[in-house]
Amino acid sequence: MPRGHDLGKLYREIPPIVRDEIEKSYASWKKDWYGRPASVTIAKGPLEQPRWGDYPSQSQDLTAVLQRSGDVFSSWRYIYEFTAPDQGAYQFHTFEYGLLLSAYRAIQTAINNRMQNAGG
Numbered sequence: 001m002p003r004g005h006d007l008g009k010l011y012r013e014i015p016p017i018v019r020d021e022i023e024k025s026y027a028s029w030k031k032d033w034y035g036r037p038a039s040v041t042i043a044k045g046p047l048e049q050p051r052w053g054d055y056p057s058q059s060q061d062l063t064a065v066l067q068r069s070g071d072v073f074s075s076w077r078y079i080y081e082f083t084a085p086d087q088g089a090y091q092f093h094t095f096e097y098g099l100l101l102s103a104y105r106a107i108q109t110a111i112n113n114r115m116q117n118a119g120g
Contacts, residue, residue, distance in 0.1 A: 005071070005072075005073035005074060006070040006071065007066040007067075007069050007070050007072065008063070008066045008067035008068075008069075008070040009070065010066075011062075011063065011066045018110060018114075021110045021113070021114075022062065022103075022106045022107055022109075022110045023061075023062050023063075023106070025105070025106035025109040025110055026062045026102055026103055026106035029101075029102035029103075029105045029106050029109075030060060030098075030099055030102040032098070032102065033098040033099065033102065036098065037098070038096060038097065038098025038099050039055060039094055039095060039096040039097060039098065039099070040094070040095050040097065041053075041055070041092055041093065041094040041095075042079070042092070042093045043090045043091070043092050044082050044090060044091045044092075044093075045085075045088075045089045045090035045091060046089050046090070050088075050089075050090040050092075051088075053092075055094075060099060062103055062106070065096055065099045065100065065103060066103065068094070068096065069095075069096055069100060072095065072100070075093050076093060076095060079093055
């Protein structure tokens with residue numbers, strides 16, 4: 001496995017058969033968040049209201065969520081720091097807590113199933 005905190009890269013290293021199991025489980029767990037807020041976004045920049053992205057139009061499939069959340073560890077660990085963004089006046093930090101919790105539960109379910117089926 002690669003070292004680091006990038007969730008998307010780490011997930012891509014999981015064998016495809018295991019990813020399939022995780023994604024099937026994730027599909028049922030993410031239903032808990034239908035119609036409920038599943039993320040929080042903080043914008044750092046000028047006092048004027050920022051132009052917010054269209055979050056509901058973004059894919060909620062597991063691979064997309066983990067790619068978007070790839071830097072969640074460093075992004076939120078150093079949230080107090082401001083680095084001028086390449087585009088626009090704001091630096092955005094999004095934490096998709098609901099979908100990441102669903103991903104965690106799906107991975108945990110896959111691990112538990114594999115351990116139970118390992119024959120002791």
